[in-house]
Every structure is written in structure tokens, then in C-alpha cells.
Amino acid sequence: MPKTSEAKLKYQAAREKTPAEVKARVARNKARRHAIAAGKASVGDGTQVDHIKPLNKGGSTKDSNTRVVSTAKNEGWRKEYPEMYGKTKSKKK
Secondary structure, eight states: OOOOOOHHHHHHHHHTTTTTHHHHHHHHHHHHHHHTTTSOTTTTEEEEEESSSSSGGTTOOOOGGGEEEHHHHHHHHHHHGGGGGOOOOOOOO
């Protein structure tokens, strides 16, 4: 895995402190705590809380808008649709 540049690390650190990022992180952590309290997830179980309607698209933090899915399922779309986040799909030989 390539080493992350110092400039990128500084950018990420600054971005994580922005009010919008802090608010989103608080919402994600709250959803995870609710799932653990409800017995749907546990610490270190390899699952993530997925918002059915994403927070950045106007979704709520209510329990009715969340579901517990595996990390592979929640992050797996990136392999299928890399163009959605600025990557190009590699061609298999």
C-alpha cells in the first residue's frame, strides 16, 4: 500500500475538523451506538451501520433509516462503480 503524502494527511486532518464533517461523524457514531444498544451489532463484529437514505442526501439518523450490514457489502459498491468517486474501472486481462 502506498504511503500517504504529508500534504494529504494535513488536508485530511483539517477536513475532519470542519463543522460539517464533525456533524456527520456524530450522526454515524450515534447510529452505531443505537444498533449496539438494540443488539443488532456488537463491537468488533465486522459490520457497519448503513443509512438507507444517505445523510448527505437528506436522510435522517432515525433507527428506521438504518440497517446493519457487513463491511464488504457497505463498501463493496466502490469496486463495482469506481467512477462514482473519481476512479476508473480497471480492465481484466
